[in-house]
Amino acid sequence: MFIAAVGAAFVETFLQNTVKNRELTPMERATLANLYENTYCLSLRFKVSYNYRLRQSHSNLIKELQNLRNYTEITERLKNLELPIKLAGNVHGDENISYPIHQIHLASSTDTSHPVLITGGVHGDEPAGVEAVLQFLERDNTARLKQFSFTIIPCINPYGYVHETRETRNDIDINRSFETDNVPEVAIVKKALRQTQFAFAIDFHEDYEATGFYLYEGKRDEKYIGPQLATAAKAIGPVDPEDTDKEAPNYVEGVYKVATEWGTEGLAPYLLHFHSKHVIISETPTVWQLERRATLHLTILDTALDIISEMNEN
Numbered sequence: 121m122f123i124a125a126v127g128a129a130f131v132e133t134f135l136q137n138t139v140k141n142r143e144l145t146p147m148e149r150a151t152l153a154n155l156y157e158n159t160y161c162l163s164l165r166f167k168v169s170y171n172y173r174l175r176q177s178h179s180n181l182i183k184e185l186q187n188l189r190n191y192t193e194i195t196e197r198l199k200n201l202e203l204p205i206k207l208a209g210n211v212h213g214d215e216n217i218s219y220p221i222h223q224i225h226l227a228s229s230t231d232t233s234h235p236v237l238i239t240g241g242v243h244g245d246e247p248a249g250v251e252a253v254l255q256f257l258e259r260d261n262t263a264r265l266k267q268f269s270f271t272i273i274p275c276i277n278p279y280g281y282v283h284e285t286r287e288t289r290n291d292i293d294i295n296r297s298f299e300t301d302n303v304p305e306v307a308i309v310k311k312a313l314r315q316t317q318f319a320f321a322i323d324f325h326e327d328y329e330a331t332g333f334y335l336y337e338g339k340r341d342e343k344y345i346g347p348q349l350a351t352a353a354k355a356i357g358p359v360d361p362e363d364t365d366k367e368a369p370n371y372v373e374g375v376y377k378v379a380t381e382w383g384t385e386g387l388a389p390y391l392l393h394f395h396s397k398h399v400i401i402s403e404t405p406t407v408w409q410l411e412r413r414a415t416l417h418l419t420i421l422d423t424a425l426d427i428i429s430e431m432n433e434n
């Protein structure tokens with residue numbers, strides 16, 4: 121009883137103090153689930169009859185901590201939008217489970233527009249990108265559709281999303297695999313892109329070690345808009361102070377160039393080479409709350425669209 125109570129108190133204090141400010145990392149989640157389960161099992165083994173409510177809350181918390189992210193919820197949120205959702209392809213999960221990769225095309229009927237690509241969830245343990253894409257779809261984009269059309273893939277790595285892993289089920293980092301054709305997720309994305317040439321593409325990520333945001337920009341004409349994006353994003357939070365990426369030096373605080381050394385293994389460099397004259401990778405720190413991370417992504421996207429539409433008018 122004592123151990124269970126101490127365990128519960130510890131976990132609850134931890135949850136209150138830490139987790140309210142950010143999401144648990146997969147490691148913390150596993151540790152807490154273990155701790156909780158052990159104290160729970162211990163109390164059962166010794167037939168400690170701590171009260172029903174506490175036991176219930178224990179068992180719920182174990183479930184919650186162990187709970188895999190729910191991809192069905194993503195699918196439901198998309199379906200609720202009554203937008204034309206296309207099945208880009210299915211990827212296999214464990215046993216007989218398979219996960220759909222969704223693709224949405226938004227365009228006004230009078231399509232004189234600049235095509236834009238928005239992607240999230242390439243790394244499964246970075247849910248803020250998926251959330252940002254969903255929030256983008258859930259809002260009214262009528263005004264935007266006068267100038268742009270959108271191809272949107274909310275979650276490229278559903279297996280990773282569900283299991284909170286960066287990689288796919290086969291331990292493949294999708295963002296290092298665009299030079300190959302044998303990774304199902306990559307093949308699905310390539311098929312979804314068809315021969316489309318985009319005016320702009322943005323890929324949403326997050327960083328577990330960063331304390332602020334940063335972004336990468338690639339632009340064929342090198343007329344960069346990164347400084348303006350960084351300025352706008354500072355309204356949401358600070359720039360990450362670390363500057364460790366030697367391959368992609370920053371050309372202004374918080375903005376790095378998509379490095380030619382990367383080749384075309386990553387989604388954004390692949391797009392820049394084959395599909396889009398302008399790409400952005402937006403990185404939010406996981407230490408921020410999910411809502412704030414999603415807002416950061418959307419701020420960068422909206423600022424970019426504002427700038428691009430202004431340039432188109434001139």
Ligand SMILES: [Zn+2]
Binds near residue numbers: 243246324325326
């Ligand atoms: Zn990432």
